[in-house]
Amino acid sequence: xxxxxxxxxxxxxxxxxxxxxxxxxxxxxxxxxxxxxxxxxxxxxxxxxxxxxxxxxxxxxxxxxxxxxxxxxxxxxxxxxxxxxxxxxxxxxxxxxxxxxxxxxxxxxxxxxxxxxxxxxxxxxxxxxxxxxxxxxxxxxxxxxxxxxxxxxxxxxxxxxxxxxxxxxxxxxxxxxxxxxxxxxxxxxxxxxxxxxxxxxxxxxxxxxxxxxxxxxxxxxxxxxxxxxxxxxxxxxxxxxxxxxxxxxxxxxxxxxxxxxxxxxxxxxxxxxxxxxxxxxxxxxxxxxxxxxxxxxxxxxxxxxxxxxxxxxxxxxxxxxxxxxxxxxxxxxxxxxxxxxxxxxxxxxxxxxxxxxxxxxxxxxxxxxxxxxx
Amino acid sequence: xxxxxxxxxxxxxxxxxxxxxxxxxxxxxxxxxxxxxxxxxxxxxxxxxxxxxxxxxxxxxxxxxxxxxxxxxxxxxxxxxxxxxxxxxxxxxxxxxxxxxxxxxxxxxxxxxxxxxxxxxxxxxxxxxxxxxxxxxxxxxxxxxxxxxxxxxxxxxxxxxxxxxxxxxxxxxxxxxxxxxxxxxxxxxxxxxxxxxxxxxxxxxxxxxxxxxxxxxxxxxxxxxxxxxxxxxxxxxxxxxxxxxxxxxxxxxxxxxxxxxxxxxxxxxxxxxxxxxxxxxxxxxxxxxxxxxxxxxxxxxxxxxxxxxxxxxxxxxxxxxxxxxxxxxxxxxxxxxxxxxxxxxxxxxxxxxxxxxxxxxxxxxxxxxxxxxxxxxxxxxxxxxxxxxxxxxxxxxxxxxxxxxxxxxxxxxxxxxxx
Numbered sequence: 001x002x003x004x005x006x007x008x009x010x011x012x013x014x015x016x017x018x019x020x021x022x023x024x025x026x027x028x029x030x031x032x033x034x035x036x037x038x039x040x041x042x043x044x045x046x047x048x049x050x051x052x053x054x055x056x057x058x059x060x061x062x063x064x065x066x067x068x069x070x071x072x073x074x075x076x077x078x079x080x081x082x083x084x085x086x087x088x089x090x091x092x093x094x095x096x097x098x099x100x101x102x103x104x105x106x107x108x109x110x111x112x113x114x115x116x117x118x119x120x121x122x123x124x125x126x127x128x129x130x131x132x133x134x135x136x137x138x139x140x141x142x143x144x145x146x147x148x149x150x151x152x153x154x155x156x157x158x159x160x161x162x163x164x165x166x167x168x169x170x171x172x173x174x175x176x177x178x179x180x181x182x183x184x185x186x187x188x189x190x191x192x193x194x195x196x197x198x199x200x201x202x203x204x205x206x207x208x209x210x211x212x213x214x215x216x217x218x219x220x221x222x223x224x225x226x227x228x229x230x231x232x233x234x235x236x237x238x239x240x241x242x243x244x245x246x247x248x249x250x251x252x253x254x255x256x257x258x259x260x261x262x263x264x265x266x267x268x269x270x271x272x273x274x275x276x277x278x279x280x281x282x283x284x285x286x287x288x289x290x291x292x293x294x295x296x297x298x299x300x301x302x303x304x305x306x307x308x309x310x311x312x313x314x315x316x317x318x319x320x321x322x323x324x325x326x327x328x329x330x331x332x333x334x335x336x337x338x339x340x341x342x343x344x345x346x347x348x349x350x351x352x353x354x355x356x357x358x359x360x361x362x363x364x365x366x367x368x369x370x371x372x373x374x
Numbered sequence: 375x376x377x378x379x380x381x382x383x384x385x386x387x388x389x390x391x392x393x394x395x396x397x398x399x400x401x402x403x404x405x406x407x408x409x410x411x412x413x414x415x416x417x418x419x420x421x422x423x424x425x426x427x428x429x430x431x432x433x434x435x436x437x438x439x440x441x442x443x444x445x446x447x448x449x450x451x452x453x454x455x456x457x458x459x460x461x462x463x464x465x466x467x468x469x470x471x472x473x474x475x476x477x478x479x480x481x482x483x484x485x486x487x488x489x490x491x492x493x494x495x496x497x498x499x500x501x502x503x504x505x506x507x508x509x510x511x512x513x514x515x516x517x518x519x520x521x522x523x524x525x526x527x528x529x530x531x532x533x534x535x536x537x538x539x540x541x542x543x544x545x546x547x548x549x550x551x552x553x554x555x556x557x558x559x560x561x562x563x564x565x566x567x568x569x570x571x572x573x574x575x576x577x578x579x580x581x582x583x584x585x586x587x588x589x590x591x592x593x594x595x596x597x598x599x600x601x602x603x604x605x606x607x608x609x610x611x612x613x614x615x616x617x618x619x620x621x622x623x624x625x626x627x628x629x630x631x632x633x634x635x636x637x638x639x640x641x642x643x644x645x646x647x648x649x650x651x652x653x654x655x656x657x658x659x660x661x662x663x664x665x666x667x668x669x670x671x672x673x674x675x676x677x678x679x680x681x682x683x684x685x686x687x688x689x690x691x692x693x694x695x696x697x698x699x700x701x702x703x704x705x706x707x708x709x710x711x712x713x714x715x716x717x718x719x720x721x722x723x724x725x726x727x728x729x730x731x732x733x734x735x736x737x738x739x740x741x742x743x744x745x746x747x748x749x750x751x752x753x754x755x756x757x758x759x760x761x762x763x764x765x766x767x768x769x770x771x772x773x774x775x776x777x778x779x780x781x782x783x784x785x786x787x788x789x790x791x792x793x
Contacts, residue, residue, distance in 0.1 A: 001378065001688050002378075003684045003685050003688045004685060004692075249769070253770065260771075263764070264770065264773055264774065266760075266764075269764035269765070269770050269773075270760040270764065273760035273761075273767075273768070276767060277705060280702055281678025281682065284679075284680075284681035284682040284684075285678050288681045291375040291376070295376070305670075306677050309670050309673075310674040310678055313671070358666055358669075359670070361666075361670045362665075362669045362670050363666070365646065366650060366658075
């Protein structure tokens, strides 16, 4: 049994961590939080040059051709430092859509650019408030032209291409590739709880739409890709949870109150112990998800939802308690606690909210896979 | 990443599986599958005799105490082989639950601290299940604060060198059928509490030892009180030096937390099965969104514990020492079991109050509800486990101990001020 990353994958982790420690500091994240840019272009280019954007993209399409386990390692490191870059939209989602459902021409057109960071992709499916379902999709494609409003779309304001879920002329949910620089597209950056990752509203009024995958296969393809992205996102969340715990632990060792370090008080120590517990459970569940993703196991849908639910819970738990351990200082703009708090709550609803993943997990377990419960 | 055995592990697993298949008491399997909470489930014959018989059979074939050296009755196997054995033994492991404390805690302590002569005398019959051991540590006034214990050992006045024991222990599992006990005592009340302790092992049939079952909050009696009235122990049964008892006890407590990959039960599979069957408004409960949220949170705890165990096994398989992750096991399992049982009763509606033949799954959830408070306390309370995680895993400073440098006899014994 080997439920662990290989030595090569651990070396990759060290390499990415070193790169990020130099190129993605708290100042980098704050520049995006406070400034006009939607993401850090220099950092994104650096990641592309390091080869990590194309880690899971085959070499024939301009990637490095490693695999999803390597991408999981990268995701965790990006999550630790709250990297303000569109990797999830462009790589976990758009590239995965193309690899799963794209034609040869679509893959050749877009995958090399995504791997090189020369183009950014986004996935546009949400349409306003509430949990997503096929019935909620109002966007339509008729005569090859897309009409509708998608909001929120992560990185939609900076993306070059979008995978859009819309109904075809028969009313079936299908996926379309939309060149966002073309006609019939307008976009607007939206305010959010986490400006370090941008959100946008995309309005389509007759934009040329190119079918991705089969007619009417949209929801099916999307749910498969969302499962893949959920595991990768869960690694980002575990990275964030671990880092929030470290920040809280370090502060508890340093900060004095009543003549002693606050970490010596059980009230604080037990909060930190519980953070460790939730982060550890989430990490183990993520390894399970990574194994299932990489091996194509039949239980992958259960494993993906397990990783996602566990990691969302852990990151929220660790980020909110990081503030609690800091006391008032944790609520200042100057301390980084709020950056983790923002990101944890933004990621909790990205790709479908916690309650929707909880529901999917149990639905999948009850659909004949009850033995995985044991 | 994979869940495959190495070729050596696969060969070992096949050997174990074949032996168990040929030798296990299969006629007890159905009863063992109902094992829960302090009982191995066997009712058709004497459960302790059945456990001893299985242990003896394993010992005769070299499968007892795989982690112990051969000269003490063990199998001298690697940690990963021990894990594989445990996986293959499956439900039959419940049969030998009466040896858990002896094999897991008392045995390793004897191995570290006893004379060679005693080790050769005591350990082989413990390994083969001919003797049962219990651990006499907790007292009514010292549980988490074990070093505050009051059971006294004083030198006999007759010059024999023997020790005379007076006092009381509590929460002793299996004392009523144990042959030997590991006993920690206070030999010097004039020094700070950790420094005045001494460890012994004693024959539980000694004159002056009285075992009284405790009627527990759940109505069962699996724990005992043990009273000592002028019990005489030869000095040769001392483990470690006089005053070194605390250090000796740490060997025992470290071993308590060393069981890797054992995967404590949370009750989730049973709850999931129940939610597939139970109904809410004519629909299976598992279709209700509120039920799903709760179930999902229990599911990821169960799964997180399972894969945390597998990460530890992965480390063993590579010949590495597992990290501290496994320290979370009982903390998570105990609290989850309690919350989960409350939720199962909630789904039963007003009938959740009943604990009778109508209760789903033979009243398993009611039994879990009533047993789970103990799981959160025994073998290190939730709070002690959080301290251990905080201090040993996260590196936080220890709490300030106001009694650390005070002679034991001067430590206050009541929180109320004297009038």
